[in-house]
Amino acid sequence: MTTSALSETLVLPSPHAHGGSSVSRAMTRVQLALLPATLFGFWMFGWPGINIFVITIGSCLAAELLCQRLMQVRSSLGDGSAILTGWLLALSLPPWAPWWIGVLGGLIAIILGKQVFGGIGQNLFNPAMVARVALLVSFPVVMTQWVVPQPINTPSAPGFVDSLRITLSSPAVPDAIASASLLGHTKTEASRGIDLLHSLAAANAPAPSWAGLRAGSLGESASLLLLGGGLFLLLTGVITWHIPVAVLAGIALPALIGHAANPAHYLSAGVHLLSGASILGAFFIATDYVTSPNTTLGQLIFGFFVGLLTWIIRTWGGYPEGMAFAVLLMNAMTPVIDRFVKPRILGRTRAGKPLDIPEEKEA
């Protein structure tokens, strides 16, 4: 019953025109949006940061090549998705991380986070976050080794050769350079019973810097540059506003309420939004196409709970930074959200039944 007179290659379906969008164009735009913050991170943390960045991306590319050879599918390295996964992962790693963190992270992200599910478009969880969480849980000490920024043009910054030594042999970080991130500091102090008002004012507290000159992961420090990149993505139509606004609202709203109620125990909304991976997560991680819901309402729900969970984990959880866990938890909920939140079909009710034929009115 499905025979056709011509061979199937000659039967060309409509439409016979195309809007010109492509996967690689979208990936390139995201990379462009990340570039300013990445370059700022390179400047701030010097050669070790550059090394870990290159190693992570290289590991991702190698893992994808290997997997696609084994699965005997067409190589998709050209679409830029492996590079983007490695880029996002690298931005969430500590800048002086040893080489094996980058390699292991890349392998976990691509193999376990993406290819095992069937390749691009099939994964349930955000690959970069899968890798980050796996590393964080397995190597907590190394993954929370933050450093004070050593801008690349200052004399105290390690040169290229020194940086290779740092990345490849991972010596103990001198006390003068080691630092806690702001969220980590406040959590450690809180566990010692010192509330926010005192821990933030203390001499050894990391200063929340609007310009981003503070300890943190390679990418989280440049929050404002990331915000600029996010706006670029919004304007070029790569992402829509629903997820970023919902994530930021999900963080800011409970933070506002908490801080107003008890400033000693709850950080302010401003600090929350600028610290950690809030901006990175809102614009670049939670907006991942594959792992977020299809519909705008679904995206709003998804984003809000990512933000809320992040705030909950940061405030009451065992880890100082909650974005990665929140994103993974909501990725698991995405199929459920998609199942129940569907757009209304024209001519039908929300439940899917055809609309009633309107009563004839004599007018």
Place this chain on the structure above:
Amino acid sequence: MLAAILSLTVLGAALGLALGFASRAFHVEGNPVVEELTALMPGSNCGQCGFPGCTGAAEAIVAGTAAPTCCPPGGKALAQAIAEKLGITVDLSGVEDKGPQIATVAEEICIGCCRCIKVCPTDAIVGAAKQIHNVLREACTGCEACVDRCPTEAVTMKPVPPTLQHWVWPKPAVANVVSTTAAA
């Protein structure tokens, strides 16, 4: 500890009793799967499978003495549907999918003996003694029972020609596969 042992024992016993009761109370008579399989089949009882009618074939498949591919008129589509219903895998490579076929009577050769009329399960052949026979296309199920009966080999099976109204777009080829001879 005693409390734990006692409570688990009681729980296990109670649930076991409940399961036993349920297996008696909700027991299903007969095998509804056989009826469902019969419904999938062509229903013309042509006998090409070697079993007594479509119900016979369905029973044999359920019993495991016949493969889901035993029905030639059903082809690949039927074998796949049966396999899905039973939750088993089936090797479709040996199934000859000739596509839908209709019997045709060559009028120059037909001698009007009425032998084919007697065996057609759907009375799809019209004719009478010493009159040319003809096949009603809408009624023919392609069971091939008439082909062997004809003494002059006037009946042949011809594939149903595709029509514009019934033409279906082919499914697009799977993306991403390396081999260029990938099946659509």
Place this chain on the structure above:
Amino acid sequence: MGILEKIFGKHWGVHPDDHKRPAADLPIKRLPVPPRVYVPLSQHVGALARPIVMVGQDVLKGQCIAEAQGNISSPVHASTSGRVVAIGEIPAPHPSGLPVQAITIASDMEDRWIECEPVADPFSLTPQEIAKRVAAAGIVGLGGATFPSAVKLALGLRSKIRTLIVNGSECEPYLSCDDRLMRDRAEGIIKGVRVILHATGAREAKVGIEDNKPEAIEAMRVAAASFKEITICPVPARYPMGSDRQLIVELTGKEVPSDARAADVGVIVHNVGTAYAVHEAIYHGRPLVSRVMTLNGGAVAQPGNYEVPIGTLVDDLFAFCGGLKGTADRFIMGGPMMGSVLPHLQVPVVKGTAGILALTAAEVAEREPDPCIRCGSCIRACPMGLLPLEMSAHIRADDLPGADDLGLRDCIACGCCAYVCPSHIPLVQYFYHAKGELSARQRAQLRQESSKKLVAARAERLERESREKAEAAARRKAERDAAKKAAAAAAAAEAATAPPSTATAIDGEPA
């Protein structure tokens, strides 16, 4: 669009590059009579028309050569005068290349019209009479749907139609035949609109024209100026604004329920070309034998709009219009979004041919598809509110009932989803395949049920025959028994009444 519209407004549809000019700015050219016309018997939704002429017969232009069969059908007329040379199969203008039945007429190059019966005052006719004339003229929806217009008018009479929407949107890129018709023949269109208003009992007519056609809007406004019941309504240029569900929502705010027709919400939609054809049929008594269509595309030497007799070969059309320039990647009947690809150029122009395009490879921009990245662009673009990515995922996994549950039947195959897909997935082909496959399965199911009934009927027949045989045998036996008894009784009676002298001779007779 304002900021609020941009944030909360509807985002369905796409904005492909227009490509309508310069073809739209050139006046309509009339094609000279071709040497042969091939008139298919099926150019409309519904049953094939039945030929009423024979091979060798001479026909005049406008003569009915095949009559409608059944309720949903349309007659077909000779598009030029000449002799019928063949009634048989020709290649159909369809991607499959399968044949269609057609009547071939060799033109005598004189183009003589049959006696026409114009109507001076259509408003004196009853709506039923108008519908009959429209049916006899073989008018079908010229926007491309080719639904028999008379049937639509009759449906309209049954429901209470309040608004007639005249579709002059022409949202497909490259096409400008409706645009040209509105610019050059606005008065005829308005006359046709008024006839349709009378025939359906609608109170008002709204002519929807996309705002990328300012000249057409102006021309129609001038022509409709003195008729208060006809309003010209410019609509935003967005594909597929011309789809009737979308146009109805835009012009009246009403949504047609998915299992109902436009008539059920008091609206009826007709294309401007159909309105013009109605005018021709009623005011001039001329049936549908030619149509205005666009020839356009990067590979066309002289793009423009041409009035073409129905049944002209596309090859002849190109020959007259200056042929091709460069290489055409494909030839399309219709627009680039919903048009069907032609297997070759030896196919005829039919009633539903709004345009023929010869597109270059650069215009088509085809590429090997990549896997779906679930970006959701298709969902944003879909004018019907469907989930193309989910439906195609189900179809890829051969779960056709699952795709059906997601709303496959509501898909209008507009092509917006595949147009925006960054992975170049042929989404519309998935949906066409699934819809066709589901229909085929349904047909197979019906066929199976009827086969079972036939088997049961045969079993019943055999049983009945054997029963009747047994009854007949029993009856015959009973008759024989009765006959024997009667004979024996008669013999005995004879023996009893016979004279004694012959007694010895009779006694020995057996019973």
